[in-house]
Amino acid sequence: TDVGTAMEVTATGLSLMNGGTYTLEVRATNGAGAVSAVGTSDGIRVFTYDANGDGRVDSIDTDRFLACLSGPDAGYPTNVGVDCGRFDANRDGDVDLEDYGPFQQCLTGDQPANPNCLD
Structure with a gap:
């Protein structure tokens, strides 16, 4: 994605899998047209089960999971105060x-x- 001269970029709407590790690759082209080597991040692991961000996956998160439990092909509930996609x-x-x-x-x-619990 060409971001022009922007110094930072935010990507939204990504379909990332829980437990997946994702990296970012960057290449720059200067005003003279010289292209840099590709720089690659160390990556981050997506871990969404700790819904309240307290560092544990516990009864609070279980309650939120149960609020989202909809059944096969039923879609996500929209009135539970949780992003059920997590x-x-x-x-x-x-x-x-x-x-x-x-x-x-x-x-x-x-x-x-344990962010590695799905390994």
Whole structure:
């Protein structure tokens, strides 16, 4: 994506998978037309099961998962105060029993969340 002379860019609307690791690659072209080598970030791992951001996947997050539980092909509930897409492990547009297994693997109770729980 050409961003002109912008010094920072924000990408939104990405369909990132929970547990996936994503990197950013950047290449620049200066005013004389010289092109730089590609620079690559270390990457970040997407981990969305800690819905309230307290560093644990616990009963609070389970309550939010249950609020989003809609069943196969039912879509996300819209009136639960949670972005239910964070619990859609297989990215099929709903939160159902297929999504519960991965969520259950990541439950930690009062222990710190493990972003590698899906490995």
